[in-house]
Amino acid sequence: MASEIEVGPASELTPGTVMGAGRYAVGNADGELFAVTRRCRHLYADLANGSIDEAGCLVCPWHGSRYDVQTGRMVLGPQRGFEKIPGLDAFYKALTVVLPLGRGRVVQRDDTLYVE
Ligand code: FES
Numbered sequence: 001m002a003s004e005i006e007v008g009p010a011s012e013l014t015p016g017t018v019m020g021a022g023r024y025a026v027g028n029a030d031g032e033l034f035a036v037t038r039r040c041r042h043l044y045a046d047l048a049n050g051s052i053d054e055a056g057c058l059v060c061p062w063h064g065s066r067y068d069v070q071t072g073r074m075v076l077g078p079q080r081g082f083e084k085i086p087g088l089d090a091f092y093k094a095l096t097v098v099l100p101l102g103r104g105r106v107v108q109r110d111d112t113l114y115v116e
Pocket of ligand 1: 042
């Protein structure tokens with residue numbers, strides 16, 4: 001199907017793993033597969049290089065913002081010094097209410113994952 005993006009073998013997306021596929025960061029949050037657009041709303045870090053925290057949020061590799069992968073909204077703003085800037089956390093949270101990360105649907109056919 002033309003609108004699908006191949007992710008790779010399902011066996012490679014183990015719990016806690018994030019990988020890139022086209023414009024998506026695709027991950028496995030404790031068995032729940034997700035796909036969100038891969039540019040952080042803060043300074044556009046590649047979220048495919050991020051990690052998944054204990055709550056199942058996607059963590060930005062640059063400044064530690066955390067995203068709810070179901071809604072695409074930021075649940076914790078930029079850290080590593082940025083958290084000291086008054087209002088920044090609230091600004092980015094509000095921004096991603098209006099402009100959340102895009103979400104795709106991860107499907108598996110045979111042993112291969114796709115985003116549609
Ligand atoms: S680029 Fe993602 S938190 Fe800064």
